[in-house]
Structures are given as structure tokens and as C-alpha cells.
Amino acid sequence: MTEALSAEGLTKRYGRRAALSDCSLAVPAGRVVGLVGPNGAGKSTLLQLACGLLDPTSGRIEVLGERPVSGSPRVGFVAQDTPVYAGLTVAEHLRMGAHVNPSWDAEFAERRIAQTGLDPAQRAGKLSGGQRAQLALTVAAAKQPDLLLLDEPVASLDPLARRTFLRGLMELTADRGTSVVMSSHLVADLERVCDYLIVLVASQVRVAGEVDDLLAGHHRLVGRRRDPAGLGAGIAVVEQSHTEVQSTLIVRSTAPIDDPSWQVDRLDLEDIVLAYMSESAPQWVLEGQR
Amino acid sequence: MIEFHLDARSGVAPYMQLIQQVRHALRLGVLKEGDKLPTVREVVARVAINPNTVSKAYRELEYEGLVTARPGLGTFVTRTLGGDSLAQHEPLRKDLQRWLSEARAAGLDDESIEALFLSAFRSFSEARG
Numbered sequence: 465m466t467e468a469l470s471a472e473g474l475t476k477r478y479g480r481r482a483a484l485s486d487c488s489l490a491v492p493a494g495r496v497v498g499l500v501g502p503n504g505a506g507k508s509t510l511l512q513l514a515c516g517l518l519d520p521t522s523g524r525i526e527v528l529g530e531r532p533v534s535g536s537p538r539v540g541f542v543a544q545d546t547p548v549y550a551g552l553t554v555a556e557h558l559r560m561g562a563h564v565n566p567s568w569d570a571e572f573a574e575r576r577i578a579q580t581g582l583d584p585a586q587r588a589g590k591l592s593g594g595q596r597a598q599l600a601l602t603v604a605a606a607k608q609p610d611l612l613l614l615d616e617p618v619a620s621l622d623p624l625a626r627r628t629f630l631r632g633l634m635e636l637t638a639d640r641g642t643s644v645v646m647s648s649h650l651v652a653d654l655e656r657v658c659d660y661l662i663v664l665v666a667s668q669v670r671v672a673g674e675v676d677d678l679l680a681g682h683h684r685l686v687g688r689r690r691d692p693a694g695l696g697a698g699i700a701v702v703e704q705s706h707t708e709v710q711s712t713l714i715v716r717s718t719a720p721i722d723d724p725s726w727q728v729d730r731l732d733l734e735d736i737v738l739a740y741m742s743e744s745a746p747q748w749v750l751e752g753q754r
Numbered sequence: 755m756i757e758f759h760l761d762a763r764s765g766v767a768p769y770m771q772l773i774q775q776v777r778h779a780l781r782l783g784v785l786k787e788g789d790k791l792p793t794v795r796e797v798v799a800r801v802a803i804n805p806n807t808v809s810k811a812y813r814e815l816e817y818e819g820l821v822t823a824r825p826g827l828g829t830f831v832t833r834t835l836g837g838d839s840l841a842q843h844e845p846l847r848k849d850l851q852r853w854l855s856e857a858r859a860a861g862l863d864d865e866s867i868e869a870l871f872l873s874a875f876r877s878f879s880e881a882r883g
Contacts (some may be wrong), residue, residue, distance in 0.1 A: 637804070
């Protein structure tokens with residue numbers, strides 16, 4: 465199957481500052497991908513490269529097997545702060561969408577607006593944050609893209625509006641098998657809705673993979689103090705901290721940890737993301753020294 | 755029909771949580787042979803969960819022989835769980851109580867007992883794969 469998103473050595477510079485450096489990714493189609501990382505890590509840059517709004521400085525990016533082209537009917541993009549036209553009504557947004565997009569599914573758009581309880585005569589400027597997000601998602605989805613790119617779609621929403629938005633998004637992917645890449649800080653949300661995760665830190669991909677594999681492959685080890693170098697093959701230390709008597713490690717391991725002198729705990733996705741984002745991660749120290 | 759929920763803080767993968775909830779409902783007799791599970795679409799619309807996760811859980815349950823998917827109709831329970839093992843609970847509970855009083859007599863407090871049980875349970879489960 466064609467990959468939804470693939471990149472090799474992808475680099476984007478603004479002057480001397482690298483927003484993305486040497487990123488390689490291979491995201492299968494049909495996934496809902498969570499893109500996480502601290503502010504300024506390059507999440508928005510990656511999404512804008514993927515929808516063709518930006519061109520890479522070097523390296524390669526492909527979306528659905530093609531070079532990204534701005535305005536492609538196969539890709540729907542909702543930028544940060546869910547932009548809508550404040551002066552236009554909900555119905556006018558749909559009419560404009562139909563006019564601009566040959567693949568527009570008017571019946572879907574109207575049904576979805578009715579379902580979400582939006583008043584077609586309402587001006588977009590008068591909508592709540594949650595309603596604006598629903599309108600922007602409807603407009604992006606009604607052109608029937610194969611890939612939806614969403615930049616922080618739920619950041620400004622209250623918990624109820626967030627959950628409603630995510631339900632709608634999951635219904636869409638269930639109905640059409642649309643691939644989704646969405647950036648968010650709300651890892652608990654991503655753990656529900658995403659089956660693939662990319663962690664970007666300091667303009668680089670720190671880890672990417674299936675959520676189930678990430679959950680099954682990461683552990684917290686707690687035991688008496690020792691050098692983590694002796695852990696053995698197949699176990700990579702993501703984060704470590706030591707007191708005089710105790711060592712606490714976050715490790716990635718393909719095999720079960722059978723050393724009985726470690727207490728082995730499960731981690732949730734947030735723990736894993738935080739471990740990769742944390743400054744004591746060994747690779748991160750190296751990156752910081754450049 | 756049962757409803758699913760997700761515990762975000764459990765550290766258990768979402769698809770596994772769904773499987774556990776079905777098994778639990780089967781064990782308690784909430785779900786019986788012939789009962790229909792909610793469709794993938796119904797689950798995602800209610801729980802806000804990835805549809806692939808729901809499909810994965812259903813496939814796993816089918817592989818275990820607990821449910822069967824009938825194309826165009828839905829996913830149906832094919833057998834119940836725990837009907838015979840329920841009768842075994844009482845003698846096993848008595849054994850556990852005996853063991854607990856021995857542990858207490860040996861000077862273990864609640865936390866030590868819990869830690870000992872969990873570590874023994876974990877190595878037992880891992881040994882059996």
C-alpha cells in the first residue's frame with residue numbers, strides 16, 4: 465500500500481535556524497497519526513511541508529506517493545486556530561467549498577453540519593471554538609481527501625467540545641478509511657484516537673511507530689543503583705535517573721525484561737512521550753551540544 | 755448490547771481494554787451467546803477511539819473463538835466464559851485465605867503480601883507466555 469506520508473533527510477531552514485533537520489518517516493496509509501513535541505519542535509512546519517504550503521530546503525517528502533502540491537484535492541488541511549471566514553455564514557462556507565473543490569460531497573457536508581447542530585445561517589465569527597472546529601473539519605473533509613492534516617485541531621476547545629470533535633473525526637475515518645495526521649499536546653486524547661505516533665523534539669524525529677508497539681515496548685525499571693550499560697542487547701535506555709541507592713530507567717525493549725532484580729512497570733503513552741521529550745535523554749544531550 | 759469505555763490512565767493498550775471488557779461481560783453473563791457487539795462505527799462514535807483499534811480488538815476476540823463476524827450483519831458472541839470456572843471460585847478462595855493467614859503469621863504486612871503476590875503472578879504469567 466502507498467504510504468500516507470514518507471520523508472527522507474527532510475530539512476527545512478528559516479535562515480540559519482533549522483525548523484526540521486534530517487527527518488525520515490514512513491507512515492502507512494489508513495492510520496490516525498498523532499504528532500507530538502514541545503512548541504517549536506517543527507510540528508507545524510512538517511504539516512505545512514506535507515500539504516505543499518512550504519518547500520523543503522533539502523531532502524524529500526511524499527504524500528500519498530506524490531510530491532505535495534498546495535490545493536491538492538487528495539489532501540485536506542486545517543491550519544492552527546481552525547481558520548474560518550468570520551463574515552461568511554456556515555452555509556456560505558459550504559457553497560464556497562463546493563465551488564472550489566470538484567470532488568465536493570455536498571450531501572455529506574450538509575448532513576454533518578446538521579449532525580453537529582450548527583445553524584447554516586449563523587456567521588462563522590459568531591460560532592464557539594468547538595463549532596468553528598467542526599465547521600473547519602467539515603469543509604476539509606467534504607472534499608473527500610485521502611489524507612487529513614490537522615494542526616492542533618482541539619487545542620482551544622473545552623473537554624466536551626474536544627470529545628465531540630474527536631468522535632466526529634473517528635466516524636469519518638471509520639466511514640472512509642481517511643488517513644489523518646494531527647498535532648496535539650493532549651497525549652491522553654491521542655492515546656484514544658491515534659494508532660501511530662510521531663514524537664518531534666528539537667527539529668528531529670525522536671521516535672515514530674505504532675501506538676500498540678510503543679506501549680508494549682516501553683517499560684519503567686526500578687531497582688538498586690547500577691550502570692544501565694549492563695542491560696543487554698535489544699534494550700535501549702530512553703531516560704535514566706539515579707540516586708545513591710536506586711536507579712530508575714525508561715527503556716525500549718523488544719523482549720520482555722526477565723531480570724528479577726528490576727521492578728518492571730507499564731507506561732502510558734504520556735509517560736513515553738515525556739521520556740522522549742525530557743532533557744536527560746542521552747541523544748538529546750548530544751543534540752544540545754551542537 | 756454492551757457499551758465500551760476507556761481508562762486513559764491504566765497503561766493498558768486501548769484495544770486490550772476493549773477485549774478485557776468483552777471477556778469481563780462474558781464472564782459475568784452480561785453477554786450471552788448470540789448477543790451482538792456494537793459495530794465499529796457505533797463504538798468510535800461513542801467512545802472517540804480509533805476504528806482500527808476496535809477492529810483489532812474484534813479480530814482478536816474472533817481469533818479466540820469468542821465472537822464471529824457475519825458480514826453485513828455485525829459481530830456476534832459465539833460462546834460464554836467462566837460458566838464452569840465460577841464453581842471453582844469458592845475452593846480457590848479458601849486456598850487463598852489459608853495462604854493469606856500463613857503470610858500474616860509469617861509477619862508480612864498488607865503491602866508485602868500484595869507485592870509478593872503481584873511479583874509471583876507476573877513471573878508465573880510471563881513463564882507461561
